[in-house]
Amino acid sequence: MKLVLRMARQLGVGLCLVWCCVAPGPVFGQEVEASPELQRPSFPSLRNANYTIEVRLDPDEKILEGRQTVVWRNTQSAATDELWFHLYWNGWRNSRSTWMLEDQIRGRSSLDSEEEAEDWGYLEVDSILLLSAGEFAGADLEPTTRFAAPDDGNPDDRTVMVVSLPFSVAPDEEVSLELTWRAKVPRTFARTGFRGNYFFIAHWFPKLGVFEGDGWNCHQYHSGTEYFSDYGVYDVSITLPSDYVLGATGRLVDSLDNSDGSVTHRHVQEDVHSFTWTTSPDYLVLTDRFEHEGLPSVDLRLLIQPEHAGQAERHFHATKAALQYYGTWYGPYPYGHVTVVDPAYGSGAGGMEYPTLFTAGSRLFNPFGGGSPEGVTIHEAGHQFWYALVGNNEFEDAWLDEGLNTFSTTRTYDQAYPPKKPVRRYFTPPGTELRGFFPLLLEGFGYTGGIFDERLGGYRELATIDRQSTPSYLYYPSAGGALSYSKTALWLATLERYLGWDVLQPAMSNFFHEWKYRHPGPDDFFDAISQEAGRDLSWFFEQVYHSSEEFDYGVLTVSSRPAAVEGWISEEGELTMATVVAEEDGEDGSSTDDSDSETLYRSEVVVRRFGGGVFPVEVLMVFEDGEEVRYRWDGRDRWKRIVVEQTSKLAYAVVDPDRVLLLDVRPSNNSLMLEAPDRTPAIKWSARWLIWLQDLLTNFAYFG
Amino acid sequence: MSLLNALRGGLAMGLKSWRIAALLWLMGLLFALPAAIFIEEAVHEYIGSSLAHESLRGPMDLAWYEEFKAEAGGVSSMVTISRLSPAAVLDNLELWFSGALFKENAGVAALGILFALLWTLMSGGVLAHLTTSGDQPDSDSFLVSSSRYFLRFLRLAIAAGLAYYLIYRFSQWLFPEIERATRDVTVERTVLLYNLVAAAFVLFLLVVVKVSVDYAKISTVVEERRSMVLAALRGAQFVVTHPVRALGIYVVMGVLGLLLAIVYYFATPGVGGEGSAFIVLALVVGQVYLLVRWVLRISLLGAESLLYRSVQGYLRRDSSRL
16 A cells, blocks of 8 residues: 555656646746746745645545644744644534533534534544654654643643654754544534535644744634644645545645545645645536736636536636735735635535635525625635735734735625625524525615625624734634624725725735735734835724724714804993894905895804724814815814804714724714704604514414 | 305405405504504614714615614614515514514514404404305494404414414424434535425414314304314314315415515515605505405405305305395
C-alpha cells in the first residue's frame, strides 16, 4: 500500500511538472509573475505551515482515516518547544465540550434532546512522529501530548492539543511531524458533517494554531466564533468511492483509480490557511468563467443540487458580481479559480467560507428578488477577500472579516441587483425546525431610507450588549451577529458617508494590499483609514470599537411663533412693560408702512443626544416657504437649542437629514413637524391589519 | 340528492341569506374593531409628528417597522408585514397549521374563542333558518332559535374542541417524526412530499371532525335532538355512510373559498398605494371578501342541510306539508 502511494506521489509530481508547463495558474512552489496583459499578481505568503495530507472517507461508517505531514517554520523572534494544534471536531465529541455548552446558551442545541450515537463526532490522533530532527528523528511524540483549555479552563474540552517537543524550534527553524488520526464525521453541527450521502468536511484535521512569539494563539473551539491559522501549501489526497463527486480547495492535479474501486483525488493549493472539501454522488457539476477588464480571469466551478439546477446561473452571476466589485474596489482575486457549493437540503452547511471554496445555499422554491441565494453567494464569495486573503484572527476579531464583508456585500448587492423584497415562507410543519417550503415575495415593503437600514434592526437589539473590542470568543453567545456583522457594517457605512467613498475605498484597498496573506489586527485597519483620511479618527473608533455606547439623536421640540419680546423693554432710557412684535423691514432697511413689512417668526428647535455616543450632526430646518437652514452641531452636549428668525414659519426640522450616522438606533425620532399630521398612515396600516384579524376570527367560525 | 344539486341549493340559500351573512360579518367587524383601533393609536403615537408620516403613506419603510416592532408589546406585537399585505389570508392558514395561533398572543386567541362562542350561539339561528323554507329570516325566530340551540351546540363545540386538540397533538407528534425519519434525505422535494401527504392526512381528519359537527348540528335542529352525544354520533355516522357527498360538499366549498382568496389577493390594491382612495378601496375590497366568505359558510351549511334532509327523507315530508 505504501509503495502504491509512493508511486502515486511520484506520478503526481510528474504530472505536476507537466501541469506547471501548461496550467494557466500558479502551482506548488512557484511564484507566478503577472503577465502584463492579465496583470496576474504573485503570492508572497509566509508559507510557514505546510500540510501534505492523505485521507480516506468511509461513507458508510462516516469515518475519516488520515495521515499528514506538517512542516512548520518559526517566523517569530522567540523559540518554542511546543506545537499547539486545533482539533476542532472534538467540539462535537460529547455534551461537555465548550462548543456544546455555549451552543446551548445560544439556544441552538438542546442537551435535553437525545442525539443519536452517529450524530456525534471526534478527532482522535493516533500517532505523532518527529521527522527530520537530527537525533530526535522518528521520536514518538504522542505520549507528550496534553489537552489545553486556555479560554475557559474546561477540563472536558478536547479541542486544543499541545505537543511537547524534545527541543526548541529557534526563529526561522523548521520542524516536521507526521500524524495519523481518525475522525468521525458528525451529523452537521457548525456547517460540517454529513447528511445521508452528502459530506461537508471542514477543519477536519489536526491544524496548527499561530505562534505569536509570546505564545501560541490557539483558542478552544467556541460556538460563536470561527478560525485562525497560518498560510501555507496544502497538498491533499482524498480517497473516495468512485461515484462520489469531489469539490475542494485548490485545483485538482491528479485522480488515481485504485484497485478497490475507490478513486484518490489530489488537490493542491498554495498560500491558503485552510483546506476544505465536500463530496456527494448527487452533485451536478457546472463551470463558468469570470472575465472582467482589468481583473484576472477566474474559473468557476459550481457543485449544485440537481433540484436547484435552474438556479445555476443565479449562483454564477452573484459570484461574478462579488469578484468584479470586490476586485475593483479592493484588489484582484489571485487564485484563478473558485468552487461554489450548493449544499444538500437540511445539511446546515450553507453560508460559509473556506479558501477558494464556499457554500451558498438555496431552496427548492426561491423566487428571484428576495435576496436568496444571491445575497449569501456574494457574501461568501466576498470572504475570499476578507478572511481568505486578509487572514484576521476570527476568534478574537471576527468583525475584521465579517463586518468588512457585510459592508461590502451590501454595496455589491446594491450595485448588481434591484432592491430586495421581503419573503414570507409558508407551510412550516408544526413542531419541527423546518422553515416554510413555499415562499411569497411581499410587495410594497422596503428599506426606503437606504441599503444599510436592513442591518439596523439586528444591531439595535444588542447595541449595548458588549464592546466590539471584547475578543469575539468572549461575546455573549448570539451577540456576534449584531456586533461583528451589523455594527461594523453600519459604522463603515457611516464612515463612507462622513469621509466619502473616495476616501474609504482607497483606504480599504490599501489595507487589503498591505495585509493580504497576513494577519492584521484592529489597529492596522484603523490606521489605514486614518492615514487615507489624513486626520485623527480615534474619537470615532474609540466609540464604535472600544465602547458599547449607542447613538441616538433626536428632535425634541419645534416651535415657530411671531418673534416678540414680552416684558420690560427699555425705550428712550425708560423701562416700559410691553410686547413688541418684530417685523422684517422693507428692502432699503428703513421702516416703512405696514404693507412692506412681514412678520418675523422666531423658530426654535431643541435637539437631544439620547444615547451615549457622540457624533457631529447637521440640523436641517425647513420653512413653509421652502427656505432651508442647516446648522452644524458637534453633537457633544446632551441637548442644543437652535434659534432662527425667518419671515416664514417652520415646517419641520431634521437632525442628521442626510443619514450620515447610520448607527443611530432610532431614526424615527430624528424629525419633527410643527403641525401635527393627520392620521392617514396609521389608518392605512391599521385598516389592513383589521382585515387580517377579521379573517382570523372568521376561521374560528369555520371550525365551529 | 346529488352532490351537485346540494351545492346548487346551498349556494342559492347562501345568497338568499345575505342578511344573515351581513349580520355575521358585522359581528366579526365589531369584534375586531377595538383591537384595530388600538393598533391605529399605537402606530399613530409611534409615528408622532415625525417625517415617517410622509414615508408611511406609501410603501411601508421596513426600518421604521422594525423599530416599531422592537418597542411594540401586547397586541402591537401581532403586527407583521405579511399581515398588512394581501398575504394575510395565507398568514392565518399558517397560524392554524403551524399551531402558533394559541402561542403567539393570548389576547387574540381569547378573542377568537369568544367569537367562536358567538358563532356557536348564532349557528342555531342560521341552521333553523336554513332548514325551514329558506325565506328571509324573521329576526325573532332567528334569535329564539339561536338561544334554543346554544347550550346544545356549546356542548358539541366542547367535544369538537377536544377532537381538534387531539388532532393538534397528533400533528405535533407526526411532523417531528417525519423530520426525524427524513433526517438523511438530501432532496427537499422528497421531504416536501412527505410533509404534504402528512398535512393532507391531518387536514382530512380536521375536515371529518368539522363536517361531522356540522351534520350533528343539522341533525339536532332537524330532529330536535337533546343528546349531543347521539347528535355527534349521528353526524359522524352520516359522514361515514355518505362520505363522497358529505365530504365532497366541503371540498368543493373549500375550493371556492380558495378561489375567493386568490381573487382577493389579486384584486386588493397593493400596499404601496398612497391616498385616501387607496385606503378606502383596500378596506372595501377586504370587507367584500369577508362578506362573501360568510355567504360561502352559510352556503356550506345550506348544502349540508339539504343533503342531510334529502337523504333522511325530510325534504319530501316538508314538500308534502307545503
